[in-house]
Amino acid sequence: MLDQLIIFGATYLAWAPPIALAIYFLSLPRAGKWRMGALSIVAFPVAFLISRAAGFFYYSERPFVRGAAALIEHTPDNGFPSDHALLAFAIAFVAFAQNRLLGSVLFLIAVLISAARVLVGVHYPVDIAGSIFIAATATLVAASARYLILK
DSSP states (O other): OHHHHHHHHHHTGGGHHHHHHHHHHHHSOHHHHHHHHHHHHHHHHHHHHHHHHHHHHOOOOOGGGGTOOOSSOOOSSOOSSOHHHHHHHHHHHHHHHHOHHHHHHHHHHHHHHHHHHHHTTSOOHHHHHHHHHHHHHHHHHHHHHHHHHHO
């Protein structure tokens, strides 16, 4: 039973942050949509580009490649940074900039997704830490750019 819960967290829980952010975005007034849109349109691509560059410079074999048991199937490619954690944390940081309660809930969900990815054997904690750092950096860059543009 615990294995199924961990597998659910590692595979399907990743849908919760984008769906929650989309629902929240749709509920915002026009000015809020502009603010969140401006932040998102910079933060998400910057996070993606930084993650690709980081993955080019740092290679992390996945735990199951080194002989650890994996609860889910995955290709034996570079595990750094974790794409699931990157997306979840980037969404959480963007949401937090707009709504602290929603951002905090999404941050907790991102932690659960990340823990599940480690527990199923497809990531090391360093892969998750890299994703958190990249997501935070991208959101700070986007917030700075948004501030300068909308000032």
